[in-house]
Amino acid sequence: MADSKLPTLLFYCQHSLGIGHLTRSFALARALRERFRVVFLNGGRLPQGVSVPAGVQCIHLPPLGMDDGHAVISRDDDFDVATARAERRRLIQEAVARTRPAVLLVELFPFGRKKFATEILPMIRAARRLGARVACSLRDILVDGRKDQQHHDDRACWLVNRYFDAVLVHSDAAFARLEDSFRPRRVLRTPVWHTGFVVPERRLDAQRARGEHVIVSAGGGIVGDGLFRAALDAHRRTGVPMQIVAGPFLPEPQWQALRHEAAGLAGITLLRHVPDLAAVMCTARASISQCGYNTALDLVVSEVPALVVPYATATENEQQQRAARLASLGALQWMEPHLLDGAALAAALPGLLRFRPRPAALALDGAERSATLLAQLAGTAVQPQRVEAELAWSTC
Template identity: 40%
Template sequence: MTPRPSVLYYCQHSVGLGHLVRSLAIAQALSEGFRVVIASGGAVPPELAVPSGVELVALPAIGSSDGRGSQLISLETGLDLEEVWRRRQNVLGTLLDEVRPVALVIELFPFGRRKFARELVPFLERATSLDPAPVIASSVRDILVDSKYNQRELDDCAALQLNRYFDAIIVHADPNFATLDETFRPSIPVEPSIHYSGFVVRSAHRPPRLRPSAPEVLISAGGGKVGASLFRAAVTAHCRYLDPLGVRTRVVTGPFVDPVIVAQLEADARGCATLEISRFEPHLCEAMASASMTVSQCGYNTALDIIRAGVPALVVPYDADGETEQAFRATRLARKGVVNSLSMNDLTPETLSGAIIGTLSMRTPTVTFDLGGSTETARIVSDLVEQRTRRVLSLR
């Protein structure tokens, strides 16, 4: 039996889980036609299921000591960061030799993950030297952070790397919502082909909308690493203002919240029977659809869960330290009436409780976005591989 062609997928998540969740959804679709190996460079919580048919290789893990990914740290006990870098490069090189991919998908780089250029540039150099070389695609979300003081310089650097190493850019967005050129503006022309896949969701199925008999609020912040301020405000808002109104609240902290913060939240919630603290919800979209409303940040996956659930939603986009991606997305969704938005700068127990009460009566519009991004990405990759194969054969 002829072995199936292979796709090697690189994904590094340093702060939250969104990048890995999206990559796993794409990998599952790719596995219909390819052997798929994901090289994952961040901490993978045991609660996160890897789809059958997808092989996940855990690189020695690198994380971030802050919410911006600006200060990288080793997550491997007993190994300093330099040793982790060395081991990762060895694993990546071995994977390239053993998998011999027909396609190499790099998540976010070179638009982001610039601190990982030290391993990715040698990796890409090695990949382009293979005979035959794989198709190389950059996989990127709908909106990029574009607020750095030297943003044009960073965009130009990314364009140069795209032109040197990449064959295609796959933008996981509906172009009716956002396009790449809105947050990526190099002065250098970009040569790789640009493809819009539609939004990537774990399932395009919209869960049934359940209406609880009493008001129920679900609060989450993705992996939770930068959600502490929202969680603290939510617990206080519930105990002071929402509980007396008969509202029930569930806070899902996510697996990356500091255990000390979780213990504080649990202590503050004791004695309040209408407030629940939980660490992880594997079916967040379904949980949203079962609540009266949801409160969250506005990352890629969370925003799509809100759209699929069709539930009244309040978002508090993470916008600290020059982060613009979530605020951009929240503004677009608010204009369409999909969410209400509260700035982090305005977040207090009082403003949060008021916004929650206002959102409970919100009427959610029916919005139509392309949610077929996983399947379409697999089709794009397959077409790129087929085109490369025909080109190679024609030259022989």
Template identity: 35%
Template sequence: MSDRPRLALYVQHLLGIGHLRRAAALARAFVDAGAEVLVFSGGIPVPDIDFGAARLLQMPACLAADAAFSALLDAEGRVIDSAWKDSRRELLLKEMAAFQPDAIVIEMYPFGRRQFRFELLPLLYWAQNQGLLIVSSVRDILVDKGRDDRVLEAADLIRRYFDLVLVHGDPRLVPFERTFPRATAIADRLRYTGYVVEKPAAASATYDRNEGEVLVSAGGGAVGGPLFRAALAARGLSGLKDRVWRFVTGRNLPEEDFGYLKRASGVDSGIIVERFRSDFADLMARCHVSLSQGGYNTVMELLALRTPSVIVPFSEGQESEQALRAELLAERGALDVLPAEHLEPDTLAATLTRRAQIGALPIELDLDGGRHSAEITLAALAAKKAH
């Protein structure tokens, strides 16, 4: 057996792919810091996610039935039942015991992913009995569900089971208590890591944005249809209409929306439509201006690359996370934000043109969250073993 510390990372993405991408970046950072890492992924497999030298164990997959998370479906589109839950719980515990980790990092829980208590509570009980370091990994902003009982439950679970809470953010932008009112009750466990950002080669390259495209994207694309259609309508009204507009839709954009865009590109050579680009970071680094949804990963990469950006946050149902982060950054002049419910073509066209002229204004934030997460966790593990 290797002398390196062994770390298990649990992640469950349900709608977009942001959680999985952030987990992959963390896994690579832990490996770089000297750990042996096994990622337990419970969402639908996503091609081209880079886990580096970390190993990936794909559990029986499930996803959200819709943007409102009204139900959980298995890989065949069936609502998951108690037999499915029992089977996955047994597999998770079996594989976890076989790996024999020194530490477990659980993404989002107990601040989210409450639907997976059926396997996570038994996992926490097992890990505690094994004397493992138990870590929660959570983004800077939580979605406000308006449920004080859930906030109290999360704080209680942190105090009962967890040694650390890695908050992937910077309190200079938004302190954790802004969206988790019981933060003071778990303050001794909280550690701000800075934002977890991909480290693309493009970050060190120099491009002439004056020659660049208008880049339109929506993460995995599952809920990107309205944004893409609005961008297409805004193109002819924009001062940027003579530039190439590149739509990178994501693999999960519904076929109806993808077909609509492809038909437009068929009659206009200035429109390029693609599902996926492995060099997406390079596209962001050299584009004239970016239009995108406000996912954590995309926004932080845009900031790191100093890309002029207009953000249209996803805000269906009770989703508030993307909007709050984008608004806080807009207040500092780092980007522009347009609410999805007011996405009129003329307003969008004017905002894109204006942001392209202004450029990207720098903002002081810690964007080295992967490395800091690894350092904090492995230091805590060493201290736990020493006692």
């Protein structure tokens, strides 16, 4: 039971495609419980097998997401998008009025989630009127390949300066800083804290005896079909045993097609979802995966020899940047996504099985540091003392 004497933190999270934003946000919520009464606004579909952290009150909004064309879609057959949006706005405003939060923590916006601004901005304004401090929770690397990237960055900078008291970048500053992928033409005046990476609480034995199989995964799985099919083809060519973790968001028709294709293949195991991917990685000889935030950290903490094939589109490039940086540290190997097919994976397997990753010296205490910093933010009428120097970008 949450301590009623603790200040309230209202945490808004909208995960739209994968599971990464929700996983990181739940890990943060667990750390925040020690300092706040945490009320979590969940805007996406809750995946099967993923539980709300104990002691966290969760308000499930009618779930919305994004399709392959980045259009907003409903994840609940009982709501069309317009009806879902109206009900979400009502529930959000009701939550702000009822909880009167000391801190409002908003995941990604305004650096992303522009299509949800019509519910996020009224929430922020309402919370500020009640005296709340407002902070943004941000991953290590932002997408910076949009056609309108400069306008996007300038708009985000203006919104942060106007409405936010702090930006929490969940990264080791020696690995990636906000200014690496965010370049507005005006100075960002709001304080920026690089907290370290956020990883879920767990006990892992990275030195345990490993099996002979390669584990193949793609985060939530919604864009993993191409990787899984290439892995099956590589298995046919090499005979290397593989365990494929499809993920809870792999579309059901693709899951059934994958099961049909794998039927009768010796050395192939299919799993729909596992509760802790890093623990499963500790049992594998090697890993083939994409390179989302949480998957990358699972690879680092499990110390499994890893080959990553980042998910990428014309505008989605953050996984490639993360993969290249981790490869430069010797933590993993990576393959350009346009090269992905069964033959390329088969050719890469011998090198992967010989590969021994170097431990990546990254700060992994981001959840605890974030909780400390937000507690300071809640308890002061001026900027917290433990604040990094303001990032001074060129105004040209």
